[in-house]
Each structure stands twice: as structure tokens, then as C-alpha cells.
Amino acid sequence: MRVALLANLKKNAPIIPGMSPDMWDDLDSEKTLDAIMAAIAARGHDVFFLEGNLTLYDRLRETKPDICFNICEGHFGDSRESHVPAILEMMRIPYTGSRVLTLALTLDKPMTKRVLAYHGLPTPPFQTFERTNEPLDPDIRFPVFLKPSREGTGMGVSAESVAHDEAQMRRQLRRLFDRYDQPVLVERFIEGREVTVGMVGNLTSPVAWRLPENEDAPRISRGLHFFPPLEVDMSQYPPEEMGIYTSKIKVDLAEDFHYLCPAPLSPEMVEELNWLTAATFRVTGCLDVARVDFRLDKHDNDKPYILEINPLPGLNPGYSDLCIEAQAGGWSYEELVNRILDEAIERQGLA
Ligand SMILES: Nc1ncnc2c1ncn2[C@@H]1O[C@H](COP(=O)(O)OP(=O)(O)O)[C@@H](O)[C@H]1O
Numbered sequence: 001m002r003v004a005l006l007a008n009l010k011k012n013a014p015i016i017p018g019m020s021p022d023m024w025d026d027l028d029s030e031k032t033l034d035a036i037m038a039a040i041a042a043r044g045h046d047v048f049f050l051e052g053n054l055t056l057y058d059r060l061r062e063t064k065p066d067i068c069f070n071i072c073e074g075h076f077g078d079s080r081e082s083h084v085p086a087i088l089e090m091m092r093i094p095y096t097g098s099r100v101l102t103l104a105l106t107l108d109k110p111m112t113k114r115v116l117a118y119h120g121l122p123t124p125p126f127q128t129f130e131r132t133n134e135p136l137d138p139d140i141r142f143p144v145f146l147k148p149s150r151e152g153t154g155m156g157v158s159a160e161s162v163a164h165d166e167a168q169m170r171r172q173l174r175r176l177f178d179r180y181d182q183p184v185l186v187e188r189f190i191e192g193r194e195v196t197v198g199m200v201g202n203l204t205s206p207v208a209w210r211l212p213e214n215e216d217a218p219r220i221s222r223g224l225h226f227f228p229p230l231e232v233d234m235s236q237y238p239p240e241e242m243g244i245y246t247s248k249i250k251v252d253l254a255e256d257f258h259y260l261c262p263a264p265l266s267p268e269m270v271e272e273l274n275w276l277t278a279a280t281f282r283v284t285g286c287l288d289v290a291r292v293d294f295r296l297d298k299h300d301n302d303k304p305y306i307l308e309i310n311p312l313p314g315l316n317p318g319y320s321d322l323c324i325e326a327q328a329g330g331w332s333y334e335e336l337v338n339r340i341l342d343e344a345i346e347r348q349g350l351a
């Protein structure tokens with residue numbers, strides 16, 4: 001097949017006067033793109049790269065790919081990850097991964113949490129702020145964790161994200177509003193282990209059609225393949241990071257990543273995390289691949305809380321969580337990339 005890899009390269013990103021220095025931290029490197037293209041080419045496909053910017057529409061018309069391998073994070077706007085898929089749908093070109101609505105939803109952490117809460121899935125209690133002086137919801141208990149609503153890759157996440165009282169919270173709100181022009185998510189701070197679960201596949205109906213309504217109902221997630229969970233080994237990082245998976249760890253120290261994979265968890269806990277991953281995948285409407293980030297509350301028997309779902313998980317072969325997890329599960333990078341592609345091919349009847 002003719003496969004176009006659609007991505008936003010960090011080095012091609014627009015330069016905007018006064019932009020925050022971490023503005024493009026979630027965009028991709030040439031190394032990642034080369035690795036994905038090599039993996040796809042190894043299966044005999046004809047693969048080429050197109051930058052997901054304003055030139056894309058014309059380039060797609062010229063090159064006419066059979067399918068696009070989409071990892072575009074987008075550049076602008078509060079639904080930026082959904083822009084390229086929207087163009088592809090208008091042009092009726094098939095692509096890998098989640099679609100427009102899901103990518104817009106999951107980029108917005110509070111919106112995603114509303115959906116999770118509606119379905120009774122465990123996510124930390126929260127409040128969003130649009131102004132520094134908004135009244136605090138009486139249900140909110142300190143300490144709290146503050147982060148921008150629509151960023152990723154640890155952007156806006158540092159040791160200062162934890163606030164132990166209202167004064168600290170208001171100070172951090174001010175900092176985040178100054179830096180990121182968007183609402184701030186304030187959540188209960190979950191102290192405990194940091195675990196992430198990656199998966200590929202698609203739920204097969206009818207078993208996955210509904211979430212079980214009670215605890216005894218079978219927790220079926222047919223069609224999904226879960227990789228071993230990865231735990232970030234916080235003990236290996238400077239104490240200033242305060243046990244948080246900060247922007248510094250994700251970006252500056254990315255090449256020197258300390259993790260445990262498979263994470264040392266009981267089989268029952270792995271089963272529970274896989275189930276929660278499947279349920280989050282299901283209720284947010286993800287396709288083909290995703291990674292769900294959790295914290296295990298050490299003050300409540302390691303109860304897992306869902307922080308977010310990433311429908312476009314990083315694919316850097318050297319250090320991205322999903323790639324490490326796949327490897328721990330006995331999959332090569334080539335197998336991982338092509339499974340995502342094959343899921344999309346099969347789902348859309350292109351084989
Ligand atoms: N409610 C919370 N309690 C404790 N730590 C949190 C909480 N929310 C986020 N964190 C920390 O911040 C990191 C980044 O948060 P996350 O929501 O996964 O955003 P992203 O990965 O998109 O930057 C998490 O991996 C975790 O270390």
C-alpha cells in the first residue's frame with residue numbers, strides 16, 4: 001500500500017513571537033519519523049512523510065495515499081489534534097488511530113474527566129479555573145495538583161504543580177494563566193506510584209458494547225492487546241521533582257529514563273488497570289492504539305486513578321513509554337507500528 005506518514009516535526013513548527021519555550025515539546029523528531037517509516041517499509045509498503053500543516057491538502061491530492069499513518073499533534077487551537085483527521089475525513093482518505101471527536105475530547109483533560117465520571121470510572125475529583133480569583137469548590141481538599149487543561153508531555157507540570165493550601169494554589173494558577181492561555185485543571189493530588197498502560201487493538205462487539213453495570217459482571221475487553229504496565233521509577237530522580245512525572249523528566253531527561261517495566265504489580269492489579277484502560281478507551285471512543293496514565297493512591301490501598309488517556313502516544317523508539325512497554329511484552333518496534341497500521345487497515349476494510 002501507499003502509506004503517508006503524517007506528523008508535525010518539531011523543527012518545522014511555526015515560530016510565534018512571545019511563545020512559551022515549551023510550546024512545541026509534544027512534536028516529533030526526525031529520528032521518530034525515520035523509525036516509523038523504516039518499520040512500515042519493512043513490510044513492503046511504499047511510505048513517505050507529509051508535514052501536517054497548511055500544505056497538507058494539496059500534497060494529499062498530489063500523492064494520493066491509500067492510508068495515512070497519523071501522529072499529528074497539530075499546532076493551533078483547543079482541538080488541534082483533530083485538525084488533520086478532519087481534513088482526511090473531508091477528503092475521504094483512511095487513517096490510523098482515533099478520529100476527530102475523540103482527539104478533540106481527549107486533548108481536553110477536564111472534558112475527558114467529565115466523560116469518565118459520568119461512566120463511574122475513577123478519576124481524581126476536580127475543578128477547572130478560568131480566573132485566578134474564582135471561588136474554590138467546597139468539596140476540594142488539599143493538597144491539589146494544577147495543570148493546563150489542554151497540553152501534554154508534562155507541559156506546565158513541575159514540583160510547583162502541587163499546592164498545599166489556597167495561597168499556593170492561587171499563585172500557581174497565576175503562573176499557569178500567564179504562560180498558557182487556557183483554563184487550569186485543579187485536581188486532588190494523588191500521592192503514590194505512577195503507572196501507565198499501553199495497548200493496541202479495537203474492541204469487538206457485542207461484548208464490549210456496554211460497561212458492566214455491576215462489579216460481578218464480566219470485564220471483557222476482547223480485541224485489545226495490553227502491554228505490560230510501565231512504572232516511572234521516581235526514586236531515581238532528583239528530589240526536587242517531588243515524585244512527579246514533570247516536564248523536566250519527560251523532555252530534558254528523556255534519554256535517561258528510569259522505569260520498571262513490567263511494573264512490579266500483582267496480577268490482580270494488572271487486571272484492574274487493563275480493565276480501566278479498556279473502559280477509558282471505550283468511553284472516549286479511541287481506535288487502534290492508546291496509553292492510559294494512572295496514579296495509585298498510597299493512602300487508599302493503591303486505588304488506581306485515571307489521569308488521562310493518550311490516543312496519540314509517543315512513538316520514539318528510544319524512550320517513549322508505549323515503545324518500552326511493547327518491547328517488555330516481547331514486541332519489536334516494527335511489530336508495534338505495523339499492528340497499529342494493520343488495525344486501521346482491517347477496521348476500514350482496506351485489506
Ligand atoms: N491529580 C494528580 N495527582 C498526582 N500527580 C498528578 C496528578 N495529575 C498529574 N500528575 C502528575 O503529572 C504528570 C503529568 O500529568 P498528565 O495528566 O499525565 O499530563 P501530561 O502527561 O499530558 O503532561 C503525571 O504523570 C503525574 O506525575
Ligand SMILES: [Mg+2]
Nearest residue numbers: 153293307308
Ligand atoms: Mg500523561
